[in-house]
Amino acid sequence: MINQGEIIETIKMISEENLDIRTITMGISLLDCASEDILKSCDKIYDKITSYAKNLVKTGEDIEREFGIPIINKRISVTPISIVAQSCTVENYVKYAEVLDRAANETGVNFIGGFSALVHKGYTKGDIRLIESIPYALAQTKKVCSSVNIASTKAGINMDAVYQMGKIIKKTAKLTEADGGLGCAKLVVFCNAVEDNPFMAGAFHGVGEAECVINVGVSGPGVVKCALEAVRGQDFSVVADTIKKTAFKITRMGQLVAKEASSRLGVPFGIVDLSLAPTPAIGDSVAYILEEMGIEKCGAHGTTAALALLNDAVKKGGVMASSHVGGLSGAFIPVSEDAGMIDATACGALSLDKLEAMTCVCSVGLDMIAVPGDTSAETIAAIIADESAIGMVNCKTTAVRIIPSPNSKVGDMIEFGGLLGRAPVMPVSKYSSLDFVSRGGRIPAPIHSLRN
Amino acid sequence: MKAVITVIGCDKVGIIAKVATHLAENNVNILDISQTTMQNIFTMIMLADISENKVKFTQLVDSLDELGKQMGVTIRAQHEDIFNSMHKI
Numbered sequence: 001m002i003n004q005g006e007i008i009e010t011i012k013m014i015s016e017e018n019l020d021i022r023t024i025t026m027g028i029s030l031l032d033c034a035s036e037d038i039l040k041s042c043d044k045i046y047d048k049i050t051s052y053a054k055n056l057v058k059t060g061e062d063i064e065r066e067f068g069i070p071i072i073n074k075r076i077s078v079t080p081i082s083i084v085a086q087s088c089t090v091e092n093y094v095k096y097a098e099v100l101d102r103a104a105n106e107t108g109v110n111f112i113g114g115f116s117a118l119v120h121k122g123y124t125k126g127d128i129r130l131i132e133s134i135p136y137a138l139a140q141t142k143k144v145c146s147s148v149n150i151a152s153t154k155a156g157i158n159m160d161a162v163y164q165m166g167k168i169i170k171k172t173a174k175l176t177e178a179d180g181g182l183g184c185a186k187l188v189v190f191c192n193a194v195e196d197n198p199f200m201a202g203a204f205h206g207v208g209e210a211e212c213v214i215n216v217g218v219s220g221p222g223v224v225k226c227a228l229e230a231v232r233g234q235d236f237s238v239v240a241d242t243i244k245k246t247a248f249k250i251t252r253m254g255q256l257v258a259k260e261a262s263s264r265l266g267v268p269f270g271i272v273d274l275s276l277a278p279t280p281a282i283g284d285s286v287a288y289i290l291e292e293m294g295i296e297k298c299g300a301h302g303t304t305a306a307l308a309l310l311n312d313a314v315k316k317g318g319v320m321a322s323s324h325v326g327g328l329s330g331a332f333i334p335v336s337e338d339a340g341m342i343d344a345t346a347c348g349a350l351s352l353d354k355l356e357a358m359t360c361v362c363s364v365g366l367d368m369i370a371v372p373g374d375t376s377a378e379t380i381a382a383i384i385a386d387e388s389a390i391g392m393v394n395c396k397t398t399a400v401r402i403i404p405s406p407n408s409k410v411g412d413m414i415e416f417g418g419l420l421g422r423a424p425v426m427p428v429s430k431y432s433s434l435d436f437v438s439r440g441g442r443i444p445a446p447i448h449s450l451r452n
Numbered sequence: 453m454k455a456v457i458t459v460i461g462c463d464k465v466g467i468i469a470k471v472a473t474h475l476a477e478n479n480v481n482i483l484d485i486s487q488t489t490m491q492n493i494f495t496m497i498m499l500a501d502i503s504e505n506k507v508k509f510t511q512l513v514d515s516l517d518e519l520g521k522q523m524g525v526t527i528r529a530q531h532e533d534i535f536n537s538m539h540k541i
Contacts, residue, residue, distance in 0.1 A: 004486055004497050006539040007456060011528065065510045068530035249538045256537040320541070 010249075011068075018222035018284040019250060020070040021257050022277050024060050025198035026053050027205035027213045027270060030079040030114075038088045042099040045084070049076060049103035049112075052212050052267075057108040059264045063257055071257065072419075076104065077203035077215075078114035086126035093130050097137030097144045104143040111186075113145040113203035118193070120155040121442075131161075134168050138183035139175035145201035151191035151388035153395045157443040162388065165189045166381030166437065170404060173373070177406040180414045184403040185336075185368065189384050191391030191398045197327045198273050202399060213270030214262045215327060218254035219277040220246070221286045224310075228292045239293060240313045247274065247317030255322040273327025274318030275363055276310070278338035280421035286310075286331050287340025287350075298340050299350030307331060308361035328397060330363030336416060336423035337368055346413070346424045352383075360390050365399035370414045370423035373406040380404065382433035385443075393446050453503045454483070454532040457516065461525025463494040471496070471527065474519055479506045494525065499532070 013019040033044035053076055060074040078084075081096050097115050104112040115137055117127040134146050148165055151157040169184055176183035188202035195206020198215035205213075227246040231238050254272040262269035278286045287298035290306045311331045319325050333355065335341045344350035352369070359365050365387050371380075384400045391398030405414045405425065412425045459471060468487065475482060480500050487496040502509055513529045520527030 003539065007458060007497055007535055008495075010535055010538055011458060011460075062510055065513050066531050067534045068513075068528050069534060252537045253534065256533055 013220070013223045013249070014069060017220070017226045018279070018281060019220045019253070020072050021216060021254060022219040023073040023075050023198050023217040024056070024071060024257065024261050025075045025077050025203055025215045025217070026056050026265075026267065027077045027196065027209055027215060028052050029205055029209065029211050030084045031207070034084050034087050036087050036089070038090050038095055041085065041088060042095055045096070046099050046103050049078070050106050053107040053109065055265060059261055063260050063264070067257070067260075069253060069257060073111070074109050075198070075200060075203065076107065076109050076112045077198070077205045078112065079207060080114060080116035080118055080204050082117035082124070082126040082130035083207065085130065086124065091129070092133040092136065094133050094136050094140060097133070097141050100144050101141035109143070111143050111145050111200040113147065113200050114205060115144050115146040116148060116204045118149045119158055119161045120149050120152040122158065123161070131164060131168060134187060135171040135175045135183065138172050138186050145186045145203065147188040147190055147193065147202045147204060149190040149193040150384070151392050153192060153392050153449045154445055156445040157191070157385065157388045157392060159385065159437065159443055160440050162384050163378070163381045163437045163440070165384060166377035169380050169402060170377045173404045173406055180416065181403045181405040182416060185401065185416055185420050187401065189400045191388040192396060194327060194397055196271050199275065199277065199328065201401065209270070210268055212267045214258055214265065214267050215270040215273065216254045216258040216261070217273040217275060217277065217327065218250050219275070220250040221276050221278050221289055222283040223250060224276065225283070225285070225289045225292050228289065236309065240309055243310060243313035244317030247314045248321045250274070251318035251321035251325075269324070271324045271326030272322040274314060274322065274325055274329045275327065275332055276314055277332045278334065279419055280337055280339055280342070282339055285338045285340035286333060287338050287344055291340060297347065297349035298344040299354045303354060304357050304361055307333070307358050311362045328363045332364045332367065333358055333362055334364065334367035334401070335369050336421040337419060338421075342422060342424060345426060352426050352428060356386060356390070359387060359398055360394060363397070365391070365397075365401070367399065367401045368403070368420070368423060369401070370403045370405050370408065370425045371428050372410055372425055373404055373408045375404045375428050376434070378432065378434040378437050379428055381437040383428070385437065389443075453501070455500050455502045455509070455529050456532050456535055457498040457500055457527065457529045459494065459496040459520065459525055459527050461494055461520070461523070463489045463492050464523070467494055467523060467525060468496065470519065470523060471516070474516065475500060478512055479504045480512070
């Protein structure tokens with residue numbers, strides 16, 4: 001007989017502590033859908049996605065019911081479209097975004113990622129067209145997510161791309177002004193992007209990946225927080241150990257679901273991303289874990305150290321639980337998607353500068369941050385440059401998902417709704433970075449990228 | 453294939469009888485039961501063999517959920533693997 005205490009513990013984790021599978025993401029290669037004729041290419045894409053993913057949502061729902069584990073999202077990621085569309089000589093790639101949106105609607109997934117380009121070393125013709133299409137694509141579709149990789153530890157930082165992305169983000173915000181600049185919530189700028197990230201908006205199916213894979217993202221910040229409540233006041237070794245053990249259990253659930261989905265869909269299992277991803281729901285916050293560790297308000301001094309411990313302990317516990325760990329695998333700090341972050345920002349405890357420090361020791365980067373509507377493209381580009389430098393020098397993934405919500409001012413609250421939550425508008429520096437970002441060219445790769 | 457069925461809620465007459473009957477009607481064999489009532493909260497954990505189940509497991513999950521609602525308790529039926537995988541190295 002299975003230990004009764006363990007059964008009750010598992011049920012409590014799910015029903016009271018917000019333990020869930022955050023996403024099952026099917027990665028699909030579209031490399032064989034390229035064609036000089038855009039209509040042919042789009043048809044191939046639609047047929048391939050709808051055929052490979054036709055049972056994805058139903059399988060997710062069945063697994064959810066049989067195992068009693070909530071599976072919040074079913075999603076799809078595809079090969080970066082700039083690669084697939086490269087052979088087409090059309091002026092823009094919005095049609096590709098439209099076909100992805102249609103395929104997402106047909107299969108029932110809630111997001112489809114991969115309207116992306118990899119330009120860390122430079123642009124190809126397809127990359128230019130893709131990037132210029134992004135604002136229109138995100139304004140005209142609902143479920144398509146986009147990302148651009150503009151830097152890597154090996155390649156350095158493509159400052160032309162950084163500047164361009166500052167402008168693209170501003171344009172995307174303008175074209176989705178009616179929704180508070182929501183288009184920007186579906187656009188991520190990366191340094192060291194990974195090929196198998198199952199989370200949106202930065203998911204894409206890398207070119208080194210197989211034909212089709214299943215990747216799973218788990219989540220359980222609430223579970224970690226509850227586990228820490230039981231060891232309040234005890235020393236850091238106990239804290240780290242508690243988080244490790246909890247992360248093990250959480251990740252094991254992801255492994256189980258991934259294996260089950262993979263076998264039922266007949267698609268190889270890729271990875272479990274063991275990231276601690278919050279939602280705006282009460283009791284599902286990463287910031288509250290840091291506060292449980294003894295920081296009065298997330299953003300106060302000590303937050304970076306606390307997050308470093310959390311991020312590391314999550315990885316140590318999770319890695320044992322899964323046969324293949326990948327994606328971003330760490331703690332996420334998206335401001336609008338975390339009740340504790342929202343509070344801390346609104347009361348002034350958490351600033352953009354502190355968030356930048358936190359990104360040095362955790363997973364994602366400056367994520368879901370609202371800044372004033374009059375923030376210039378140059379300032380946004382400089383924020384991206386800063387974040388990329390952190391990722392490049394520390395050999396980790398960093399990203400920027402920033403929303404300059406039109407007509408907004410510091411102190412406003414932008415409502416995105418659903419899992420995207422709500423974001424208090426944060427101040428940026430009032431000094432200019434124009435002369436810096438407009439220099440153009442590439443910031444060279446750091447010396448420690450030469451590892452041979 | 454085994455499932456873990458848990459029943460939690462306010463104690464009242466007939467819970468064990470109704471759940472056991474429902475399982476028997478679906479050809480589900482109960483392998484192990486543990487039940488306690490503490491301060492009027494009824495908790496029961498059953499290990500059941502669902503390999504000879506007359507209907508698809510998800511239908512049993514739903515029908516047990518419905519039965520629970522009628523009795524004012526929460527009944528969960530879950531594949532045993534979720535518990536096995538979480539708590540053992």
